[in-house]
Amino acid sequence: MRTAIGLVVLFLAAAGYAQQSSSVWDGVYTQEQADRGKLLYAKECASCHGATLGGSGQVPPLTGADFKGDWNGQTADDLFEKMQTSMPADRPGQLSREQNADILAFLLSSNAFPAGTKELPTEASALQKIRFEATRPK
Numbered sequence: 001m002r003t004a005i006g007l008v009v010l011f012l013a014a015a016g017y018a019q020q021s022s023s024v025w026d027g028v029y030t031q032e033q034a035d036r037g038k039l040l041y042a043k044e045c046a047s048c049h050g051a052t053l054g055g056s057g058q059v060p061p062l063t064g065a066d067f068k069g070d071w072n073g074q075t076a077d078d079l080f081e082k083m084q085t086s087m088p089a090d091r092p093g094q095l096s097r098e099q100n101a102d103i104l105a106f107l108l109s110s111n112a113f114p115a116g117t118k119e120l121p122t123e124a125s126a127l128q129k130i131r132f133e134a135t136r137p138k
Contacts, residue, residue, distance in 0.1 A: 021129045021130075021131065022129060022130050022131070023130065023131045023132075023133045023137060024076065024108055024113045024130060024131070024132055024133060025113060025114065025133060025136050025137060026114075026116065026130075027114045027115055027116020027117065027118075028076065028108070028113075028116060028118070028120055028130050029101075029104070029105035029108055029109070029115060029116065029118075029119060029120035030105070030115055030116065030117065030118065030119050030120075031109070031115040032119075033101070033102050033105040033119045033120060034102075034105040034106045034108070034109035034115060035106075036102040036105075036106075037101075037102035037103040037104065037105045037106030037107070037109075038106045038109075040095075040099055040102055040103050040106070041053075041103050041106050041107075044087075044088050044095060044099075044103070045062075045087070045088065045103065048088070048089060049061070049062050053067075053107070053110055062107050062110070063107070063110045063111050064111075065134075067111065068111060068132075068134035068135075069134055071132040071134075072132060072133065072134035073131075073132070073133075074131075074132050075127060075128050075129075075130060075131060075132060076104070076120070076127045076128075076130035076131075076132060077124050077127035077128040077130070078132070079104065079107075079132065080100060080101070080104055080124075080127050081124070083095075083100045083103065083104065084097065084100050087100075097122040098122055100122075101119070101120045101121065101122045102120075104120060105119070105120045108120075
């Protein structure tokens with residue numbers, strides 16, 4: 001009897017985790033957030049990454065197949081923390097978590113990931129549950 005109860009609890013926990021986990025294809029930011037991020041990107045990021053997010057030389061692109069491939073299989077938190085700790089390159093860590101979430105929402109929008117009804121969170125624990133998937137899961 002104990003084993004059966006343990007299996008049921010394990011199954012329910014796994015099901016709950018699966019429901020809490022999402023992907024960048026699930027509408028994890030709002031369009032309003034991406035719009036704020038676009039303004040911040042122009043002010044804080046475009047001088048290095050370019051107005052069209054294409055990068056140049058040593059500066060990587062923030063849109064397209066290379067960008068998606070670089071982050072494929074990681075979490076939104078991996079990308080967010082990279083932004084938080086190393087960007088802007090001349091002033092790392094100067095932007096707030098809210099500003100970086102807005103910029104990340106803009107990057108997701110620019111890479112044709114759909115908007116949703118809830119803003120992209122700023123907490124690492126929530127961002128860790130969002131998988132970055134280069135292509136839409138089937």
